[in-house]
Amino acid sequence: MDGPLSPRESAEFVAGKSRDVSIDGGGVRSVAELLLAKASGPELSPGGWKALHELNPRAADEAAVSWVFVTDTLNFSFWSERDEHKCLVGYKGKTYSGYWSLCAAVNRALDEGIPITSASYYATATLDQVKHIFRSDTDVPMPLIEERHRILNETGKILLEKFQGSFLNCVRKSEKSAQKLMHLVVESFPSYRDVTQFEGKRISFYKRAQILVADTWSVLEGKGDGCFTDISSITMFADYRLPQVLAHLGALKYSKELLEKLLRGEMFSYGDRQEVEIRGCSLWCVELIRDCLLELIEKKGEKNSREINSILLDYYLWDYARDHREDMKGIPFHRTRCIYY
Numbered sequence: 001m002d003g004p005l006s007p008r009e010s011a012e013f014v015a016g017k018s019r020d021v022s023i024d025g026g027g028v029r030s031v032a033e034l035l036l037a038k039a040s041g042p043e044l045s046p047g048g049w050k051a052l053h054e055l056n057p058r059a060a061d062e063a064a065v066s067w068v069f070v071t072d073t074l075n076f077s078f079w080s081e082r083d084e085h086k087c088l089v090g091y092k093g094k095t096y097s098g099y100w101s102l103c104a105a106v107n108r109a110l111d112e113g114i115p116i117t118s119a120s121y122y123a124t125a126t127l128d129q130v131k132h133i134f135r136s137d138t139d140v141p142m143p144l145i146e147e148r149h150r151i152l153n154e155t156g157k158i159l160l161e162k163f164q165g166s167f168l169n170c171v172r173k174s175e176k177s178a179q180k181l182m183h184l185v186v187e188s189f190p191s192y193r194d195v196t197q198f199e200g201k202r203i204s205f206y207k208r209a210q211i212l213v214a215d216t217w218s219v220l221e222g223k224g225d226g227c228f229t230d231i232s233s234i235t236m237f238a239d240y241r242l243p244q245v246l247a248h249l250g251a252l253k254y255s256k257e258l259l260e261k262l263l264r265g266e267m268f269s270y271g272d273r274q275e276v277e278i279r280g281c282s283l284w285c286v287e288l289i290r291d292c293l294l295e296l297i298e299k300k301g302e303k304n305s306r307e308i309n310s311i312l313l314d315y316y317l318w319d320y321a322r323d324h325r326e327d328m329k330g331i332p333f334h335r336t337r338c339i340y341y
């Protein structure tokens with residue numbers, strides 16, 4: 001059987017048939033103009049991954065790559081039923097929520113001498129050990145902790161069997177191709193298989209596999225084993241924050257019916273038509289924003305020394321969503337509980 005459409009093909013296909021989500025051309029342009037002002041700044045450069053985020057590894061060695069692998073293996077579903085009542089992790093005097101609570105818990109475990117980034121540890125870690133590592137400072141635990149335990153054991157066992165326990169070995173098998181690495185990850189690790197159906201076609205968004213490739217590129221600073229020749233073929237990562245920020249910025253529009261469902265906080269199942277439309281249109285929207293931004297840079301005559309790609313746009317927009325949480329309160333995010341994003 002043929003594989004699913006690629007994330008980019010899937011997004012174009014979904015956007016072309018979407019009923020409840022649409023992309024606003026004017027909004028796309030205004031986001032591109034917002035990004036143009038940042039095009040030569042640190043936020044839109046690969047170095048921003050380390051410079052702007054204190055929890056990310058400083059090094060570019062095997063341990064740092066292992067850190068990226070374990071965090072991106074668990075990089076899903078942090079939203080809480082009530083935003084004022086959520087999992088929080090205190091680390092080195094700061095309190096972290098959402099995705100950053102995961103990273104803070106990983107760093108806290110390492111400081112406590114727990115080898116959470118070693119496959120030989122997490123392949124057989126018990127549920128109690130995993131609950132301890134990802135413990136919350138509030139009475140709200142990290143969501144899906146049992147699934148996180150199962151995925152850690154499954155992924156650790158496969159990494160030991162197929163790649164001698166080192167994700168860097170998996171990276172090296174990709175021969176510096178981002179696409180080869182993405183497909184090797186999806187073929188090897190079941191929890192990364194973010195694939196569903198839409199209008200009779202098998203489609204993929206591969207959100208965690210793509211962000212894993214992107215974060216590997218970032219932690220290795222685009223050099224050596226991380227010098228992927230086709231890194232710009234990786235698309236944005238179809239999570240639940242990017243749609244929210246794209247709607248907030250006017251680039252994504254929801255039908256009245258869908259907006260009312262979102263505002264009621266209704267749950268969506270992974271693969272529901274409207275959930276797929278939100279993810280697919282968001283992904284396609286960022287592709288259009290990138291195209292528009294590259295045109296604006298061209299027109300400005302600015303020789304853009306660095307290539308702007310969808311990864312850097314995604315990172316920027318995700319960080320923007322974090323920094324503008326208050327302004328975005330009125331724009332809901334879609335609530336799906338799953339292990340894929």
Ligand SMILES: Nc1nc2c(c(CN[C@H]3C=C[C@H](O)[C@@H]3O)cn2[C@@H]2O[C@H](COP(=O)(O)O)[C@@H](O)[C@H]2O)c(=O)[nH]1
Nearest residue numbers: 049075076077078098099237239240241242315318341
């Ligand atoms: N599209 C996209 N989705 C991303 C990320 C990241 C973390 N990357 C950062 C790390 C280093 C880089 O510099 C990035 O700044 C997490 N997520 C997703 O968001 C959701 C969590 O959100 P909240 O509940 O607010 O913490 C959840 O689905 C998670 O999988 C990203 O970059 N892009």
